[in-house]
Amino acid sequence: MAGQKRSAEPVSNDRVLTITRIFDAPRELVFEVFTDPRHALHWMGPRHHPMTEMENDRRPGGKWRACLKSVEDGTELWQGGINHEIIPPERLSFTFGWEENGELGPETLVTFIFTEEKGGKTLMTFRQEVFDSVENRDGHSDGWTSTFDRLDDYLAAL
Numbered sequence: 001m002a003g004q005k006r007s008a009e010p011v012s013n014d015r016v017l018t019i020t021r022i023f024d025a026p027r028e029l030v031f032e033v034f035t036d037p038r039h040a041l042h043w044m045g046p047r048h049h050p051m052t053e054m055e056n057d058r059r060p061g062g063k064w065r066a067c068l069k070s071v072e073d074g075t076e077l078w079q080g081g082i083n084h085e086i087i088p089p090e091r092l093s094f095t096f097g098w099e100e101n102g103e104l105g106p107e108t109l110v111t112f113i114f115t116e117e118k119g120g121k122t123l124m125t126f127r128q129e130v131f132d133s134v135e136n137r138d139g140h141s142d143g144w145t146s147t148f149d150r151l152d153d154y155l156a157a158l
Contacts, residue, residue, distance in 0.1 A: 016129040017137050021148050023122045025155040027114045030122040031089035033154065034112065040066075043154035046146035049077060058086055064094060080104060090114050096128065106132055108140075124148075 023030050033039035037054040045051040049068040056064040065080035081095035081104070092112040097104035108128050115123040126144065131137040 014134050015131040015137055016127065017131070017141055017144070019126040019141070019144055019148065021124045021126075021152070022117060023124060023152060023155055024120075025122055025158070026120050027116045027122045028089045029158070030124065030155070031092075031114055033151070033158075034092060035086065035088075039154075043150040044147060045150070046143045047150060048072065048146070049143070050150075052076075056083075058083065060084060060086060065099075081107060081110075084109075085111075 033043065035056075035058055037056055040054055040056075041051055044054070044066070045068045049070055051066050052069045053067040054064070055066070056062070060083055062083045063080065064083060065078065068077040068079070069075070070077075078099035079096060080099060081097055083092075083094045085091055085093035090113065092110075094110055095107045096110045097107040099105070108131060111127045113125040115125070117123050126148075128137075128140060128144070131140070
């Protein structure tokens, strides 16, 4: 395409979601509860839309798919994507998209980094990018924050 102008715009930080949390559990356990669907079904999803189903081909290039179900009215919200990185026990990366009429909508990239902290704790750094709007970013912020609250409760019960 000779003569065609191309430009690259830097990613705007207002369309990137970053959350950090410290969990009172060893990094290996935190990684396990993230990657094993038997654990994920106990904590994944916000309190008002807990996960009820999950399929996960846990390898790079493998697909994942999950259902969140409203506690209020039973509405199901399906999501899915492709696993990019699975590096035990330090890193997970995958695409994330909501299903619309059986097809994935716009996707974001989700990355988790797990760092071992003193006292058997784990620092989780979460990043999701790039959202199409600040409103979508903020909606995901609320959902992920509630999800990580549930994870904290689940880890304390193990």
